[in-house]
Amino acid sequence: MIHTDKGLIGILNNMPITITNNRITKWSLKEETKIKEISYSLKENLDNYDVRNKDGRVFVTDLQNADLYCLEDDLNIHKIVFEDRYEDRKVPKTYLFKNLNPEEVIIYTRDGNGYYLLNLKGFKLTEYSSILVLKNNMLSFSRIYSFLIGYYNTLFITNDSEMVLYHQFNYDETKSEIGIYLSEEEKGISHFDAPEPIDRVNFYTNVIDTYNTGAYSNIKGCLIADKIVLCYQHMLYVFDYEGKVLRTRPAKENSRYWGLEKLNENQVLIAELDPDDPEKMFVFEYDIL
Numbered sequence: 583m584i585h586t587d588k589g590l591i592g593i594l595n596n597m598p599i600t601i602t603n604n605r606i607t608k609w610s611l612k613e614e615t616k617i618k619e620i621s622y623s624l625k626e627n628l629d630n631y632d633v634r635n636k637d638g639r640v641f642v643t644d645l646q647n648a649d650l651y652c653l654e655d656d657l658n659i660h661k662i663v664f665e666d667r668y669e670d671r672k673v674p675k676t677y678l679f680k681n682l683n684p685e686e687v688i689i690y691t692r693d694g695n696g697y698y699l700l701n702l703k704g705f706k707l708t709e710y711s712s713i714l715v716l717k718n719n720m721l722s723f724s725r726i727y728s729f730l731i732g733y734y735n736t737l738f739i740t741n742d743s744e745m746v747l748y749h750q751f752n753y754d755e756t757k758s759e760i761g762i763y764l765s766e767e768e769k770g771i772s773h774f775d776a777p778e779p780i781d782r783v784n785f786y787t788n789v790i791d792t793y794n795t796g797a798y799s800n801i802k803g804c805l806i807a808d809k810i811v812l813c814y815q816h817m818l819y820v821f822d823y824e825g826k827v828l829r830t831r832p833a834k835e836n837s838r839y840w841g842l843e844k845l846n847e848n849q850v851l852i853a854e855l856d857p858d859d860p861e862k863m864f865v866f867e868y869d870i871l
Contacts, residue, residue, distance in 0.1 A: 583866040584609050590628055591841040591853045591865055595638040595655045598843075598851050598865060603628065606657055611867055620657045629786040635843065636679050636687075636741055639702075643677060646792075650677070650689075652705060660705040678743050680723045688715065690727065722765045729763055729770070735782065737803035737812075738844075747810065749780050749799040760803075760810065760825070774825025778814055785815070786840070802842035804850060809870055811850055813842040818852070820870045829870065841865075 586609075589602035597617065598609045607619040624631070630645040640653040650662040678690040682699070688710060689698045697710040715724050723743055730736060730748060737760075738747040746763040750773075758776040763769070782796040783789055790796055802813040809828070810821040815838045820829040833839050833854055840863050841853035849867045856862040 583864055584611065584614055585856070585862060585864055588840065588855065588861050588863050590631055590633050590642075591843055591851055592633040592640045592642075592653075593635045593843050593845060593851060594640050594653060594657075596846065598845070599640065599653070599657075600865060601628065601631075601633070601642070606653065606659065608657060609865070618657050620659075622659055624651075629784060630791075633843070634677070634679070634739070637681070641677070641679070648691075652700075652702075662700065662705055662707050678723070678726060678739065680720060680743050682718060688720065688723070690723070722768055725768055726763065726765050729768070735797060735799045737799065737801065738805055740805060745805060747803050747805055749776070749801070749803075751780070751782065755782070760812065760821075762805070762810070762823070772810070772823040772825070774821075776812070777819055777827060778817070788815075802839070804842060804844040806844055806850065806870055807847055811842065811844075811870060813839050813852070815839055818842070818868070831868065 586600050587602045589600050592599045594608060598611060600607050604623050605619055605621050608617045610617050625644065632643040632645060634641040638655060642651040642653060652660045652662060680688045682688050685702050687700045687702065689700055697712060697715055699708050699710040726743060726746060733751050735749045736746055737749055743765055748761055748763060750759040750761055751757055758780040759773060760776050761773040762771050764771060781800045783800045784798060785800045785802060788800060804811050808823060812819045816833045818831040819827055821827055834857050836857040837855045839852065840855050843851045845851040845867055848871055849869050852868050853863045853865050856864060
């Protein structure tokens with residue numbers, strides 16, 4: 583268990599990291615010690631950031647201005663700026679990533695601005711034609727958004743966008759359902775009612791603001807093996823694909839959960855606020871089996 587300042591959590595090449603206002607730290611859970619730490623300032627408020635683990639890297643999205651950062655194993659961080667965009671452009675939903683080859687990744691913005699090609703050697707970002715997406719046999723990748731448009735919010739997307747865990751709602755917010763979309767088969771599976779209502783507000787602040795217009799649901803989630811993990815602010819659930827609750831873990835009294843990430847094929851990484859110091863959090867692994 584790690585006791586650290588409140589911030590974001592992620593998994594960098596199978597190692598936990600924490601991101602605070604002014605530093606990024608890689609940790610050893612076994613020794614509860616820092617492996618490496620760098621000073622790097624993102625924004626004062628980290629509540630509108632999205633963290634995505636992919637192929638031993640971490641992609642961090644600033645949802646306020648759509649800037650994208652790539653964090654490598656040595657904690658070297660690259661800021662990737664999208665060219666030819668409006669200054670006030672916001673990201674309504676998280677990016678989708680698909681490997682084109684070992685050195686290049688297709689990024690789908692999901693906000694009407696199309697595709698980009700990211701070179702992982704020089705971290706150059708260029709526009710990418712939808713025709714080339716189809717030419718490279720990525721039709722199923724391009725159709726993910728077609729499925730999720732409307733009353734769907736994404737909770738978790740696997741490494742190469744093969745599977746999407748989503749929250750489905752309706753116009754009057756009376757429905758809260760969980761499901762999985764298989765991109766290669768272009769179909770949804772494992773559809774069931776959520777155990778508690780899900781609000782479409784920021785997970786951290788519990789409100790809708792300029793940068794969170796209802797496109798985010800106030801739970802965290804992930805897929806591990808044949809299990810679904812949902813993390814509400816005060817309760818963590820583990821389900822099978824039929825929606826049967828297999829395990830629960832409540833947050834401590836006077837505390838709440840602050841983050842959830844897939845750690846490996848058996849465990850999740852959880853951040854829970856310190857009941858005695860709301861500016862600190864405990865980060866620890868939890869076995870879902």
